Amino acid sequence: MERKIKKWKNDQDILKLLRYREVFPEFANLVKDQCHFTDYLIKRLGLEYELKGHQGCVNCLQWSADGKHLASGSDDTNVIYWDPFRHKNLAVIPTPHIGNIFSVKFLDTNDSIIATAAGDCKVIVQNVSEAVSKGAPLLQCSCHIGRVKRLATCPDQSMLFWSAGEDGLVLQYDMRERHECRTRSKVFVDLSYSTEIKCIQVNPTNPNYIAVGANDCFVRLYDRRKVKVSSVSLRNSCALDSLKRSTVVLPDVNCVQYYSPAHLAKESFNLLSFKLAATYIAFNSAGNEMLVNMGGEQIYLFDVNSSKHINEIMIPQNLTTLRKANLYQPCCKSMDNLKNYTDSTKYSSPLCLCDYMKRANKLLERKWMGDTYAAARDFSFIIQHCPEEARAYIGLIKCLIVLKWTKEASDWLSSLIKKFPETKTMQEVVELMKSVKDLIVGNNVVGDVEKIDSRERLLRQNSLDYKERFLGHCNTTTDIKEVNFLGQEGNYLCAGSDEGVIFIWDKYSGEIVTALWGDVSIVNCIQPHPSACFIASSGIDPVVKLWSPSSEDNQENSRIVQNLSTVIEDNQHRMSVDPFESMLANMGYRFSQEFTDGQIAMDAIPTCRTS
Numbered sequence: 001m002e003r004k005i006k007k008w009k010n011d012q013d014i015l016k017l018l019r020y021r022e023v024f025p026e027f028a029n030l031v032k033d034q035c036h037f038t039d040y041l042i043k044r045l046g047l048e049y050e051l052k053g054h055q056g057c058v059n060c061l062q063w064s065a066d067g068k069h070l071a072s073g074s075d076d077t078n079v080i081y082w083d084p085f086r087h088k089n090l091a092v093i094p095t096p097h098i099g100n101i102f103s104v105k106f107l108d109t110n111d112s113i114i115a116t117a118a119g120d121c122k123v124i125v126q127n128v129s130e131a132v133s134k135g136a137p138l139l140q141c142s143c144h145i146g147r148v149k150r151l152a153t154c155p156d157q158s159m160l161f162w163s164a165g166e167d168g169l170v171l172q173y174d175m176r177e178r179h180e181c182r183t184r185s186k187v188f189v190d191l192s193y194s195t196e197i198k199c200i201q202v203n204p205t206n207p208n209y210i211a212v213g214a215n216d217c218f219v220r221l222y223d224r225r226k227v228k229v230s231s232v233s234l235r236n237s238c239a240l241d242s243l244k245r246s247t248v249v250l251p252d253v254n255c256v257q258y259y260s261p262a263h264l265a266k267e268s269f270n271l272l273s274f275k276l277a278a279t280y281i282a283f284n285s286a287g288n289e290m291l292v293n294m295g296g297e298q299i300y301l302f303d304v305n306s307s308k309h310i311n312e313i314m315i316p317q318n319l320t321t322l323r324k325a326n327l328y329q330p331c332c333k334s335m336d337n338l339k340n341y342t343d344s345t346k347y348s349s350p351l352c353l354c355d356y357m358k359r360a361n362k363l364l365e366r367k368w369m370g371d372t373y374a375a376a377r378d379f380s381f382i383i384q385h386c387p388e389e390a391r392a393y394i395g396l397i398k399c400l401i402v403l404k405w406t407k408e409a410s411d412w413l414s415s416l417i418k419k420f421p422e423t424k425t426m427q428e429v430v431e432l433m434k435s436v437k438d439l440i441v442g443n444n445v446v447g448d449v450e451k452i453d454s455r456e457r458l459l460r461q462n463s464l465d466y467k468e469r470f471l472g473h474c475n476t477t478t479d480i481k482e483v484n485f486l487g488q489e490g491n492y493l494c495a496g497s498d499e500g501v502i503f504i505w506d507k508y509s510g511e512i513v514t515a516l517w518g519d520v521s522i523v524n525c526i527q528p529h530p531s532a533c534f535i536a537s538s539g540i541d542p543v544v545k546l547w548s549p550s551s552e553d554n555q556e557n558s559r560i561v562q563n564l565s566t567v568i569e570d571n572q573h574r575m576s577v578d579p580f581e582s583m584l585a586n587m588g589y590r591f592s593q594e595f596t597d598g599q600i601a602m603d604a605i606p607t608c609r610t611s
Helices: 004-009 013-021 027-034 039-043 128-132 262-268 353-366 373-385 390-403 406-419 421-425 427-443 452-459 563-574 579-589
Strands: 044-052 058-065 068-072 080-083 086-095 101-106 113-118 123-127 140-143 148-153 159-166 169-174 187-192 196-203 210-215 219-223 256-259 275-284 289-295 298-303 468-470 483-486 491-497 499-507 512-517 523-528 535-539 543-547
Touching: 039 044, 039 512, 058 523, 058 535, 058 543, 068 101, 068 113, 080 101, 086 128, 113 128, 113 148, 113 159, 113 219, 123 169, 123 468, 128 262, 148 262, 187 219, 196 275, 219 289, 256 452, 262 373, 275 483, 289 483, 289 512, 353 373, 353 390, 373 427, 390 406, 390 427, 406 421, 421 427, 421 452, 483 523, 491 523, 491 535, 499 523, 512 563, 535 579
Parallel strands: 058 101, 101 148, 148 196
Antiparallel strands: 044 543, 058 068, 068 080, 080 086, 101 113, 113 123, 123 140, 148 159, 159 169, 169 187, 196 210, 210 219, 210 275, 219 256, 275 289, 289 298, 298 468, 483 491, 491 499, 499 512, 523 535, 535 543
């Protein structure tokens, strides 16, 4: 049996696998896991149908647990209940909301109850059949005083869910209990003293862990067994300024773990910074990996159980005892071999130290968002496995100077000179010494910054670093842009982008498998079907798009992005420029893609709000 499974994995013959399933029960789960999303099927993805019915931007999508139905929420304050396989609108569900709907969730297994959250600061729960006939909601909560951006449900308790709002609160709801706004409401997380909360997600295999993203670079993973809920204090004003309350109970450091890319975290240790925002969090089916779409930056994959600290790049205590495995010995002895290296994306899974060196040098030269720190990680890896490689020390010090990590740059420079005394007179090292000295002087100048609480600072300093990052998309225009794993195994991931493209990456190589034009302007939502190779997406267009593998007749797919490298470079530039300039660039990029015979027709720019 094991030999048959191994043979199938080598040749990926789906028909053979289906035949095996008829004879061997063990292949049933393999069909579900391995055939959900495959490289071959993903490359054939094309537009199957557009579900029409909304009168505004579609801001949220949600599949039912069995995948038979799909719910969508829109600026028109309606939820539409779809049968996506028959392309049929089953019901238009009006809601009492007066603001854009940002999140919709099914609360029970038979899809009869839905919860919605919106820009009017309200969370509403309705019975579908009663809502259609304009019956009273089961719950109408007005505890939040900021827009409510996301809802999250508990996998093993269908009536338990949470709301995340821009007032900095996460509220907990149990439909089995009576809810009275403020007096009986339950505050699960209170970050109102510092941040706006943008997203929330519950770990699918261990619902005790709840991840929260805000308008900073940190994702907070709470253990709800250690969190003590409290009531919402009475507030007289609906202004967000009233959130700066002196009675806020700060989180217990033992109930939460912070995650953040190190190059972003180190900039935000001691001060409040709102340049970035985690717009979406997704767990894989095993619950041990977490994807974060970082607004204004890249997509990051975190190992939930990782011990990789953001301060990992430090001076090794004893370089002579480091690992020196033959597998990682350099195969190129001269820097001349690196001069013509130009395509860093093709070395996302290096095999030898030369590949790491090539990639690190190219990243340091390219300078896209996060490239410098990624290069520093590569140089550090080389040093760990080949401590006699002086070029890696020099490269790492260059990275640390660009990152303005003063202490680390100074310590590594001292280590370089101590281990390789002959380098002290090298012109390149002399220039590094001067740069480090200038950096030390510059860091002694203290400006006016808004400092954070000591307990919050400790949590940030103990953040865990990312495992992998994924490049290509742009996430600057809206704060509801999603990212999701594809398939039971989570071997792929998908996200929308500001220029209207849907990107799909291979999780292990980091390569883009395919990119599809998905919207007139911006793709915000992208939700894969729970058991089929089927994707629903939405954005600025007032429609829901359904994507499935096209036929094998070699017919041209006009949705595939042809000039992908140009799109990626433009996206990286857009994220690095001034926000006002980025806004103008995005306005110029918004064209309507009417795909007739593969041609793109220009249309008017839509006027609806993007978030």
